[in-house]
Amino acid sequence: MTTIQDIADKMGVSKSTVSKALNDAPDISDALRKQVLETAVALGYTKLRRYKKPTKKVCIIIEKENMRYQEPHHFAYDILVGFRQMAEPAGFDVEIVPVDIKTQRNQHYDVFMLEHDYIGAFVVGFSLSDPWIQDFKISRTPAVLFDNYIVGNPSTAYVGIDNEEGMELAVSYLAGLGHRKIAYLSSSLGARVLQARHAAFLRSMHQHGLKTSPAAIGCSYYLSECMEKHLPRFLENGITAIICNQDTLASATLTQCQQLGFQIPDDISIIGFDDLPIAACTSPPLTTIRQDRLELGKSGFFALSSLLNHIPISTYLLHAQLIQRESTGKVPS
Amino acid sequence: MTTIQDIADKMGVSKSTVSKALNDAPDISDALRKQVLETAVALGYTKLRRYKKPTKKVCIIIEKENMRYQEPHHFAYDILVGFRQMAEPAGFDVEIVPVDIKTQRNQHYDVFMLEHDYIGAFVVGFSLSDPWIQDFKISRTPAVLFDNYIVGNPSTAYVGIDNEEGMELAVSYLAGLGHRKIAYLSSSLGARVLQARHAAFLRSMHQHGLKTSPAAIGCSYYLSECMEKHLPRFLENGITAIICNQDTLASATLTQCQQLGFQIPDDISIIGFDDLPIAACTSPPLTTIRQDRLELGKSGFFALSSLLNHIPISTYLLHAQLIQRESTGKVPS
Numbered sequence: 001m002t003t004i005q006d007i008a009d010k011m012g013v014s015k016s017t018v019s020k021a022l023n024d025a026p027d028i029s030d031a032l033r034k035q036v037l038e039t040a041v042a043l044g045y046t047k048l049r050r051y052k053k054p055t056k057k058v059c060i061i062i063e064k065e066n067m068r069y070q071e072p073h074h075f076a077y078d079i080l081v082g083f084r085q086m087a088e089p090a091g092f093d094v095e096i097v098p099v100d101i102k103t104q105r106n107q108h109y110d111v112f113m114l115e116h117d118y119i120g121a122f123v124v125g126f127s128l129s130d131p132w133i134q135d136f137k138i139s140r141t142p143a144v145l146f147d148n149y150i151v152g153n154p155s156t157a158y159v160g161i162d163n164e165e166g167m168e169l170a171v172s173y174l175a176g177l178g179h180r181k182i183a184y185l186s187s188s189l190g191a192r193v194l195q196a197r198h199a200a201f202l203r204s205m206h207q208h209g210l211k212t213s214p215a216a217i218g219c220s221y222y223l224s225e226c227m228e229k230h231l232p233r234f235l236e237n238g239i240t241a242i243i244c245n246q247d248t249l250a251s252a253t254l255t256q257c258q259q260l261g262f263q264i265p266d267d268i269s270i271i272g273f274d275d276l277p278i279a280a281c282t283s284p285p286l287t288t289i290r291q292d293r294l295e296l297g298k299s300g301f302f303a304l305s306s307l308l309n310h311i312p313i314s315t316y317l318l319h320a321q322l323i324q325r326e327s328t329g330k331v332p333s
Numbered sequence: 334m335t336t337i338q339d340i341a342d343k344m345g346v347s348k349s350t351v352s353k354a355l356n357d358a359p360d361i362s363d364a365l366r367k368q369v370l371e372t373a374v375a376l377g378y379t380k381l382r383r384y385k386k387p388t389k390k391v392c393i394i395i396e397k398e399n400m401r402y403q404e405p406h407h408f409a410y411d412i413l414v415g416f417r418q419m420a421e422p423a424g425f426d427v428e429i430v431p432v433d434i435k436t437q438r439n440q441h442y443d444v445f446m447l448e449h450d451y452i453g454a455f456v457v458g459f460s461l462s463d464p465w466i467q468d469f470k471i472s473r474t475p476a477v478l479f480d481n482y483i484v485g486n487p488s489t490a491y492v493g494i495d496n497e498e499g500m501e502l503a504v505s506y507l508a509g510l511g512h513r514k515i516a517y518l519s520s521s522l523g524a525r526v527l528q529a530r531h532a533a534f535l536r537s538m539h540q541h542g543l544k545t546s547p548a549a550i551g552c553s554y555y556l557s558e559c560m561e562k563h564l565p566r567f568l569e570n571g572i573t574a575i576i577c578n579q580d581t582l583a584s585a586t587l588t589q590c591q592q593l594g595f596q597i598p599d600d601i602s603i604i605g606f607d608d609l610p611i612a613a614c615t616s617p618p619l620t621t622i623r624q625d626r627l628e629l630g631k632s633g634f635f636a637l638s639s640l641l642n643h644i645p646i647s648t649y650l651l652h653a654q655l656i657q658r659e660s661t662g663k664v665p666s
Contacts (some may be wrong), residue, residue: 151498154652162647165484295644315650316494319487
């Protein structure tokens, strides 16, 4: 176990200087403090051993540009509630920490955690281009990643829903309604979970003996591109059903189809993903694949608590659930 | 909720006849009893509501032809210990139930569970050809499957280790030692987990820029075929390392290579999978991928307890771990 003396020896400074830097003393410069933290982490020192009583402080790190959580209708709101419902009665302080790419570039994840005295993190809303995704490959402070999977780091775990199952539920339901020409519309493939859903869609179609073609698959970060480029191509190709990788995209697709004169579900069936509050409020209401976000938040805490107790959990997935509403119907004859 | 009256109505018998059949009364014929149980299950009646106090009886169902568990050196021994270590203090009666294909063919899984008053099962050692694997697609009595995954049934969950990670650890370790020609030897692909390891091997090799060829991959149920058909082909093709999908196969491969005049690890590196007690006892001792079987058993109980409490857990995987011993070394120059 790395001691303060080890850090002092490595840096050629006194033990008390290291101690002061780790304990936020006012007479240590920011530059020296930063150097001490980075050296500490490099030597494997990932928990502050302060004079005061040990804290059980964990954080929920949210990618603030990708993920909204402030209001009940936002995707991450219930996830945060679920996590806190489990963590707080168990005696943990939970802090919500929105981060952007700049914060991630400035400081290694382990250094950030050490500096703020967090013993573990639940990480929500990260895409593959987020710098800390690279840090998680070698980090030592327990991190549970919602919808992200890191291979080979025992300090990380992946929590999410079973996307393979979710896509299979959507495809088999549409196949059962007689649909053969099913399109897939995705708001980019920049997140691991979106790549997983896309691959699962292709696999499920194949398993049901249904053909997929590039013309019936569209992925764009911009909503306008989904509506103006992919959707018209789907309609020209005679598709009768569209699976969207999120409810907000499905809601926009539904409206756009209606504006182009198509009846939902008589002409086109539409399925969303997530079961956000908006799904029940569209007209007609959206059939979708439910992610139980409260339970996902609870699972996030369970997985973090497992890692903190040295139980080597790698992956924890919840079942997906098909919610049938009125945006889907039998294939038009 | 299905009642005894519903079953009686469906069968055209009296309520007391149904009640007697469900409660094992001696004056009911076996044929009638079987019919009552099957009708009960068909109507969704999956828990006995007997007069006596409610039991918390669960079982560990073991495929007795595939899986040994009686002795500490058997694969499933620690898994069973781990499960019981968690279940018994929580007030559950745990029964070990070895089954064969005949039992599975004679009775649907749900009927079997109802008949024996088990509220849930941990299912160990099943291969894809086991009849109950089909039952699990539609079963309603909670079942946690060790190393098997059923898509779309919320009454089932999958527990195991992260095979993708395990294979990546093996391949990246060998690649780091300079090996380029790595073979894969597997004792059949009849189990889901063996298929997963095989696919993960191919993926990892590809990710490390290493070529795979059919000549360097061998899968046979019979050990003799692995030794006499696949291994000589590997050696003729100049491979320098072999990843085996189980320790017992790795142990046999090690001995066979030595008998053919190859030094381990100077000429050939060998990696096993599982970290069974045998792995530390071969000469030289085997490098292998560890499955923490005690923790897997505990995870099995956690997942079953989650399903019993209506937490929709789908997948629970533990991290794999590379155990470096002496059967691996630098690529021969």
